[in-house]
Amino acid sequence: MAKISSQDLGSQPIGKILIKQAVPASIGILVMSLNILVDTIFVGHWIGSTAIAAINVVLPVSFFIAALGMAIGIGGSSIISRALGAETKAKALKTFGNQISLTLLFTVTLVVVGLIYSDSIIVSFGGKGAIFNPAKIYYTIVLYGVPFLALSMMGNTVIRAEGKPKFAMYAMMIPSVSNLLLDYIFINVLDFGMEGAAWATSLSYILCFIYIWWFFLSKHSELKIDWSHFILKTSIVSEIGSLGFVTLARQAVVSITYLFMNNILFDLGGETSVTAYAIVGRMLMFAMFPVLGVTQGFLPIAGFNYGAQNYERVRQSINIAIKYAAILSTVIFILLMLFPEAITRMFTTDLRVIEQTPNDMRWVFAATPIIAVQLIGAAYFQSIGKAIPALLLTLTRQGFFFIPLILILPKFYGELGVWISFPISDVLSTLVTAYFLNKEVRSTLLVPNQTM
Template identity: 75%
Template structure:
């Protein structure tokens, strides 16, 4: 059954305050999660060695993609749930949640089995060559064990946000981050378990997160109270969920392909040191953009609920404010990165080759950051309102349509610098296209 509707605030409170109320907990959760990745990299780099940073960077595409199944199912289903709650369709909301749980377990367990079977082929494919192979294999196998739990946690977190409960979603993101850092210190520093310690710390931390999310849905905090009948797969819901979730899955798949290409291209251009440079920059991208991603996460349930309630003026206002907030904080991030790249890099490692090459590369990668809020909010809008095809196309513009072709072409003419300048070019082109399409949508549909 569905508890009394507490999500109706999404359709009644002032947008500015509501967006902040949704975005701040999301930002804090992403911040803590990003800090976890950042500090984890610092611990690994200083306690195990710089080669360990490259090893973890190699494993990320595989674990990210499988975990992205949970995120895709979570976001796809949450879009349906937000609109169903806005339209007072409790049956569809409950059935969608039950289907999310069933399909997440089926897909992720299957992917983990395949990932373990083909372990020796996948790691070199993703750049785990030379001295990187063995530590990457150790980390990969252990982290993969916990991927179904991670996927369920990612899925559940998005459903919590769809219910309009950003604080609980924030706590769900904080738990694995804090747990991982504590376990990193114990297993790597105190017990000297090396790569195994780093991997078990990550896996155990997500198990803790899963139990918190399970408690949330079993407690009185959640409106969604499902029974056994809701777990049976419903084809119409699966089709809608898959279409919307595929947007997120495609984005994560492109991220995995990007890691694959970058690790291999950089290894050929500069060996292990260049892969490590990308490992550090990748962590900084995850960390530094946390408030922008928080605004995007906070925007999704507001846009979805009000679109489901046919309150288009509130949808239009939420788009404009979300873009303003996202671009504003992105500008501040840009200023800090441009001013202090050397100091930032020195926190990760004292390797001279890495210290020499990373600051300039980082400046190029972050060069177009002030405008990316337009691209993120634009693609998120279509996902929130259930329009899968434009959401997919806009999501793929940056990395799929522009970045991957650029990173395959430019290094042939400019060497390693060609890799780094591909980032701002792709950001700029994708933002222009998204801005034009979103502006047309606002004038045509939301007016």
């Protein structure tokens, strides 16, 4: 793969540079998603289907804390991309140093709180009945590795902001590959059960952290910071916070969604329905990897060119990113509609789960072909530093539509009401995002007499 510098984001053809950015991001997300997928398969076959549900209870808690790192990373990376585009490198360096300080401060604090109140948190997120004990084991160990994951997720977004997607891809591959190897050793060979699964996950986070910080200390990174950059600056912290809050709010809503879904499904269908949701959730992470890769590749391109006031390239990047993402999401839709039972059988031999999950999966992915507009639209506002519309559009799907729907529809349609909430919220959020994105493009990026 050809070497990419930050200046290439403003000079190479949009389609070409988007592919250069999106392919490594997609591969990284694919490998990370495969890790989660295969990890779930290993746990399901080597420990049992209840262990799948237990991990699903823990994920929203650990991911929310780790998402602080991603939020700080994406918020700061938007500043860094625009600063590099405007040739104000001093601001980029100060921003990066502040990102590290903020990530350490918040994640370590939350991990301590999470360990103190572990029992009540696990129960709140659906860790009830037979699910509680394995969830407690997994939760306690994984939380020790979460600060390393948060720092890694923060650093990964900065690597992409520098225009180095290949290194970002490697960073995402390292924990995935190492987790699978450690899973095999700790669970299958040493028979450590849930403890083995948890330690494999935490150690993989640490290995990822080591690689990312090697990158920033090496000659490959343009961002060479010193101790003065770690001192928090109010204006930069405020800007990181306003933009990063978009990502944090999205993950907070995801965690709340898990809380509601696990509890609602446990009440409606017990451990079987919670396990079905865990499998469908893994497919949501895995199947969408190329679309998410396009979104990640789009962010630094839009941010850099917006900072350089090259609005024509920004507009082109929006159109091309939506086109690529729509094609990929349609392919994903077709595959999942055709093979849901075969996919389910990869995770478990539990006949009750195999019978229920395929139909649930079809409902969840029913509106997949149209979500490209929603993802790219929300990402655009975040990349250019417009925090409020980015926040509102990011929360539209799950916060404004999905959560109210899963609280209302099951009262009339039972468990079916939970699953049909997915496509309904996808359609509604896409329509809202399309309206505001088109309005923004016409008012900001188009010259007179042009149409989107």
